[in-house]
Amino acid sequence: MLITRFKKKFPGKKLSRIGTGGDILYYAMVPSLIFLRNVIKFSHDQKLPFYILGAGSNxxxxDERVNGIVLKLGGIFKAISFSNDLSHVSAGGGTSLIKLGNLLAEHGNLGYSYMAVIPGSVGGAIAMNAGTTNEGEIKDHFVTAQVFDPLTEKINEYGNGEMNFSNRSSSLLKTTNIVLQASFRLSPVEKRNKELAIQKIKELRSSRQAKQPKNPKTFGSTFKNPKGQKTAGWYLEKVGMKGMRIGGAMVAPEHANWIVNEGNATSNDVKSLIEIGKNRVYEEFGIRLQREVIFFPEDIEERV
Ligand SMILES: Cc1cc2nc3c(=O)[nH]c(=O)nc-3n(C[C@H](O)[C@H](O)[C@H](O)COP(=O)(O)OP(=O)(O)OC[C@H]3O[C@@H](n4cnc5c(N)ncnc54)[C@H](O)[C@@H]3O)c2cc1C
Incomplete structure (x- = not known):
């Protein structure tokens, strides 16, 4: 019975890295395509919405109960394989991006260090077009993805040009489609260098550790960097956000664009800080900061 594999009234805070949120009516880890198809049928029959979550890093x-089904990809959706000529790698949507980045470095691929430092799954990274300012982003290497459309129950293949990748965004953020698997282009074989690739990851990791808040309960950047020279963090710092607290949430003293959970924060505490920061920056500088963090499921309910 499918429903016996669901966890009922699952604490949502266990699924998000910042560790806030209310209960989820049904939560399931999806091991196979058959299971996924059955869950989608169940959600249609029961008229329950469903939502796909990756590692919950963003x-x-x-705080309200999510009255639907939340899915995460596991099982076969965590597999990684290389093409015979080693020119491409294929990874399931539930694969850890850090694991993939480290593996690519082991194979000597250069230019993928960003993957090895960004927490999350391959599916979430594609949806967000994850990347770092100077090291690259998903759209630089993404070739194609197998995407399940729950409305038609078909699997479609999308190439890079069909994903509308932009600043920490993609067309996936406008649909309920699910990335099952994706392939990425690799470095030319003659340019590979394992020692250098591993060294690049170490350097990137340590430069990030030096700048980023130590508290792991966060979703990283709250807002996207606006166009222009100044970062979102610069504006937020100028309007006095660093160290501001509401309830158990605090704007990190080390980085004004990061919010951390000090232990007992609610999502509403975090939302209040986001609102204050956004309003202050607009009042002071006339700049409308765009959220990078996804409000779950509110932002997803707006999707078609
Ligand atoms: C400490 C820290 C540092 C970070 N640094 C960076 C950084 O340098 N650069 C950066 O870009 N981001 C960064 N982030 C944000 C986050 O790591 C990325 O956005 C990451 O790609 C999110 O992946 P996820 O699997 O956790 O997605 P989730 O947070 O679980 O979900 C994000 C969105 O993706 C969708 N999604 C998830 N899986 C799928 C799927 N299989 N198919 C379709 N849609 C899916 C979800 O529905 C949701 O809308 C950081 C976060 C933290 C906590």
Whole structure:
């Protein structure tokens, strides 16, 4: 019975890295395509909405009960394989991006160090077009993805040009489609260098550790960097956000664009800080900061 594999009234805070949020009516880890198809049928029959979550690194779960089914990809969706000529790698949507980045470095690929430092899954990274300012982003290497459309229950293949990749965004953020698997282009074989690739990751990791807050309960950047020279963090610092607290949430003293959970924060505490920061920056500089963090499921309910 499918429903016996669901966890009922699952604490949502266990699914988001910042560790806030209310209960989820049904939560399931999806091991196979058959299971996924059955869950989607069940959600249609029961008229329950469903939502796909990756590693929960970039989401703020609602404090209200999520009256639907939340899915994460596991099982076969965590597999990694290389093409015979080693020119491409294929990874399941539930694969850890850090694991993939480290593996590519082991194979000597250069230019993929960003993957080895960004927490999350391959599916979430594609949806967000994850990347770092100077090291690259998903759209630089993404070739194609197998994407399940729950409305038609078909699997479609999308190439890079169909993903509308932009600043920490893609067309996936406008649909309920699910990335099952994706392939990425690799470095030309003659340019590979394992020692250098591993060294690049170490350097990137240590430069990030020096700048980023130590508290792991966060979703990283709250807002996207606006166009222009100044970062979102610069504006937020100028309007006095660093160190501001509401309830158990605090704007990190080390980085004004990061919010951390000091232990007992609610998502509403975090939302209040986001609202204050956004309003202050607009009042002071006339700049409308765009959120990078996904409000879950509110932002997803707006999708078609
Ligand atoms: C400490 C820290 C540092 C970070 N640094 C960076 C950084 O340098 N650069 C950067 O870009 N981001 C960074 N982030 C943000 C986050 O790591 C990325 O956005 C990451 O790609 C999110 O992946 P996820 O699997 O956790 O997605 P989630 O947070 O679980 O979900 C994000 C979105 O992706 C969708 N999604 C998830 N899986 C799938 C799928 N299989 N198919 C379709 N849609 C899917 C979800 O529905 C949701 O809308 C950081 C976060 C933290 C906590």
């Amino acid at each position: 989401v703020l779960l609602s």
